[in-house]
Amino acid sequence: MANxxxxxxxxxxxxxxxxxxxxxxxxxxxPVQLTxxxxxxxxxxxxxxxxxxxxxxxxxxxxxxxxxxxxxxxVFAALCYAEFASMVPVAGSAYTYAFATLGEMxxxxxxxxxxxxxxxxxxxxxxxxxxxFQTLLPGLGIDLPGTIARAPIIYDPNVGGFVGTDGxxxxxxxxVVAIVTYxxxxxxxxxxxxxxxxxxxxxxxxxxxxMVGAFYIDPSNWRPFAPYGWTGIxxxxxxxxxxTDPGGQPVGMLAGAxxxxxxxxxxxxxxxxxEEAKNxxxxxxxxxxxxxxxxxxxxIAVVAxxxxxxxxxxxxxxxxxxxxxxxxxxxxxxxxxxxxGVAGITSVLLVMMLSAPRVFLAMARDGLLPMGxxxxxxxxxxxxxxxxxxxxxFVGTLAGFMPLDALLHMTNIGTLLxxxxxxxxxxxxxxxxxxxxxxxxxxxxxxxxxxxxxxxLLLMFSLPAANWWRLGVWLMLxxxxxxxxxxxxxxxxxxxxxxx
Numbered sequence: 001m002a003n004x005x006x007x008x009x010x011x012x013x014x015x016x017x018x019x020x021x022x023x024x025x026x027x028x029x030x031p032v033q034l035t036x037x038x039x040x041x042x043x044x045x046x047x048x049x050x051x052x053x054x055x056x057x058x059x060x061x062x063x064x065x066x067x068x069x070x071x072x073x074x075v076f077a078a079l080c081y082a083e084f085a086s087m088v089p090v091a092g093s094a095y096t097y098a099f100a101t102l103g104e105m106x107x108x109x110x111x112x113x114x115x116x117x118x119x120x121x122x123x124x125x126x127x128x129x130x131x132x133f134q135t136l137l138p139g140l141g142i143d144l145p146g147t148i149a150r151a152p153i154i155y156d157p158n159v160g161g162f163v164g165t166d167g168x169x170x171x172x173x174x175x176v177v178a179i180v181t182y183x184x185x186x187x188x189x190x191x192x193x194x195x196x197x198x199x200x201x202x203x204x205x206x207x208x209x210x211m212v213g214a215f216y217i218d219p220s221n222w223r224p225f226a227p228y229g230w231t232g233i234x235x236x237x238x239x240x241x242x243x244t245d246p247g248g249q250p251v252g253m254l255a256g257a258x259x260x261x262x263x264x265x266x267x268x269x270x271x272x273x274x275e276e277a278k279n280x281x282x283x284x285x286x287x288x289x290x291x292x293x294x295x296x297x298x299x300i301a302v303v304a305x306x307x308x309x310x311x312x313x314x315x316x317x318x319x320x321x322x323x324x325x326x327x328x329x330x331x332x333x334x335x336x337x338x339x340x341g342v343a344g345i346t347s348v349l350l351v352m353m354l355s356a357p358r359v360f361l362a363m364a365r366d367g368l369l370p371m372g373x374x375x376x377x378x379x380x381x382x383x384x385x386x387x388x389x390x391x392x393x394f395v396g397t398l399a400g401f402m403p404l405d406a407l408l409h410m411t412n413i414g415t416l417l418x419x420x421x422x423x424x425x426x427x428x429x430x431x432x433x434x435x436x437x438x439x440x441x442x443x444x445x446x447x448x449x450x451x452x453x454x455x456x457l458l459l460m461f462s463l464p465a466a467n468w469w470r471l472g473v474w475l476m477l478x479x480x481x482x483x484x485x486x487x488x489x490x491x492x493x494x495x496x497x498x499x500x
Contacts, residue, residue, distance in 0.1 A: 005493045007103035010366070012433060014495070015088045015100060029276050031283040031290075033196065038270045038291025040199045041351035042263065043206060043344060047302050050260045052320020057245065059256030061307040062226035064300055066256035071296035073257075073459060074264045076452030077419040078292050079442040080426040082285035085271040086440040087429075094268070094418045094425075095359055099366070101425040101432065104493070108486060110421050111363045112478030116471075117414035118356035119391055121265060122177070123398035125348045127151070130172040130399075132341040135322060139335065144172070154403040173399035180350050181392030184357075187381040198347035203298075205340030208333075209321060210301045216328045217308030227312070228252045235461045249464045258412060258462035263299065265415045267292040268422075269355040281439035353395060357387040367494070368486035413467040414474075416456045423452035 029037070055063045084097040095114055099107035134149060150167035183194055231242035232255025242252040249255075270287040277283045306315065309324045316323030322341065326334040361384045364375030378385040426442055426449045442448055493499045 005487060005490065005498050006105040008490075008492055008496060008498065009101065009103050010096075010099040010107070010492050012088070012100060012436060014492070015096065028278065029283070030278050031286040034270050034277060034283055034287025035290045035294075036196050036199050037351055037354075038267045038287050039203065039294060040196075040347035041265070041269050042267055042291060042295040042348075043199070043202055043298060047206060047209075047263070047299065047321060047344070050263050051299075051303060051306060052315050052323065053317035054256050054260045055303070055307055055312045055320065056315045056317045058228060058232070058251045058259055059253055060224070060227040060312040061222045062228070062230070062253040063256050063260065063307065064303045066253050066260055067263075067296070067299045067303055069254065069455075070257040070261045070264055070459070071292070071299070073261070073419075073452065073455040074267065074292055074296075076448050076455060077423060078267055078288050079448055080423045080452060081268055081271050082288045082440050083426055083438055083442040084422065084429075085284040085288065086281040087436060087438055094271075094422045095362055097425045097429075098421050099492075101428040102421070104368075104487075104490060105482065106421070107366075108363070108368055108482045109475060109478060110418055111359055111368070112475065112481075113414050113417055113471075114359045115356050116474050117265065117418060118269070118352045118359070119395050120398060120414070121262065122349055122352035122356070122391075122395045123173075123402065124262065125345050125352065126173040126177050126395065126399035127170060127402070129176050129342060129345040129349060130170050132322070132338050132345060133172050133176075135338045136335070136342065151401055151403050153401075169400045171400070174396045176346065176349065177353075177392055177396040177399055180346070180353055181389060181396075183350065184354055184388050184392075185378070185381065185383060185385045187383055194347075194350065198343045198350070202340050202344030202347065205337060205344065206298050206302060208340075209325075209337060210298075210305055212330070212333060213305035213309055213325070213328075216330070217305060219308065221308050221311050226253055228255070230254070232256070232258075233458070233462050234465060238465075240461075250462055254458070254462050258416075258459040261412045261415065261459055264292070264295070267295070268415075268418070269351050285440040353388070353391055356391045357384040360384065360387040360391075363486075365491070367489040367491035368482070413460055413463055413471050416460045417471070419456045420453050420460075423449040423456070 051063070054066070055061070059066050081094075088096055088100065095107055095111035098110045130149075134144060137144060146166045147168045148171040150165055151170050152165060152167050154163060154165055229242045229252040232244075232250035232252030233239075233241045234250050239248070239250065242250055242255065245251050267288050270291065271284060277287075302321070306321060306324050310327045314324075314327055322334040322337040325331075325337060360369060360374040361377075363369045364371045364373075364387075369375075373390075374384070374387045376384065376386045427446055429436070430445055487493075488499070490499060
C-alpha cells in the first residue's frame, strides 16, 4: 500500500475542481499584471545583485554568453511551464504539475524544493537590497554601524570558505522583509499595484543604463573576453572541465550561467498565480513567455554595457552597475541607479515572497501540510496570511544572518531541479493524457522538454559541490516530514481508498 501511495497521481478532474472551489484565491490578474509580476521577479536581482559578482569572480565579459545560455535553458522550461499552467490553472506551480504526473512523493519533493527556491531567493535579494540601500545612506549623512549593517559571516573566494565579520545582523534586510510581509498579507491587488510601480521605475533605470552606458564603452575592456575559460563544469562536486578559483570552485562561462541562473527564476513564479488570473489558460502563458523574452534582452544588453565601461576586475561584486558608472566618472548616474536598484530589488522580493505561501497552500489542500495553518485564507483579504507571515520570519532570519554568496548558490540548484521535473512532467502528461485540453501546447515535443532537462542538468553540475550537500540535507528533512505526517494525511490517498 505504501509503495502504491508514493506514486499515486492526483487526477486531473480533481485539480480542475479545486479551481472552482469556495476556498480559492481571488481572480483579478490580467496578462499585463502577470507579465509585470514576471518582470518584477526577474529584473532586479540579476542586474543589480548577481551580475557584478559573476562578472568579477566567475566569467568576465563572457558573462554575456552566460546569460544567453541561461536564457535559452529558461525558454525550454518556460514553454513547458506554459503548457501546464494553461491546463491546470490552480496554485502550486511545479508541485501541482508533478502531482498530476509523477506521483505524491515526487510532488512533495518538488513542493519542498520550491519553498527553498522562493524563500532562499527572497533572502538573497533582501541581502542585495540592503547593499544597495546602504550605498544611498552616506548621501543622506547616515552611516550605519557595522554591527547592524552586515551578516556575521561572509564567503571569501580567496580562502574558499566563510570568514567572520564585525556584524551581528543585517538589519536593513530584516526591516524590508517585514514591510513586504505586511504588504502581502493585505492583499494581492495591493501587492500587484505596488509591484507595477516598482517595475516601472526599474525598467526605466535599466533602459537608462543601456542608453547612457553605451556611450562610455571601451571595446578593449572586453579583452580577454573569457578570462576564466568557456566551461567550468563539476559533476557532484568533482571537477571535470575548465578552471577553478583558489577555493576549488568552478569558474568560466558555463559556471557563470549556473550562478546567474538565479536572475531568471522570476518567470516561473507567474505560474504560481494561475489561480488568481482572470483567464489563466490564455493570460498565464502570455505572462510567462513575455516576461522571459523582455528580461533576457535587457540582461544581455546591460552586461555588454557593464563589462564594456570598466574592466571586469574593477567591478564591485556587491553593487556592480552603480559602481561601474561611478568608475566611469558618472557619480550622479550611480545615485540614480542605486535608487532604482532599491526599488527594483523590492519588487523581486515581493514576488518571491508572494509565491512561497501559494505552494504551501496547494500542499495543505492535499493534506500534506496542516490545513488549519498553511491552508488558511484570510476572510477579508483572501490571502494565505498565516503561511505568508511564517515565510516572512524565515526569510528575515536568513537575510539577517546569512551571506549573499551562500544564498545565491542555494537558490539556483533548487530552481534547476524544479525545471527538470516540469520538463519531464510534460513528456509524461502527453503520454498519459493525450486527450486533455491544452489551450497552449509546448512546441516540438519531445525535443524541447529533453533539451530543457539536459541543459538544466548541465548547469546543476556546474554549481559548487556544497550546493548538492545543502540540497540533499533540505530534501532529507522534507522526506522525514513526508513520512511522519504528510503520507498519513493525504487527501488524494484517502480519495483513492488507500487511507481510512
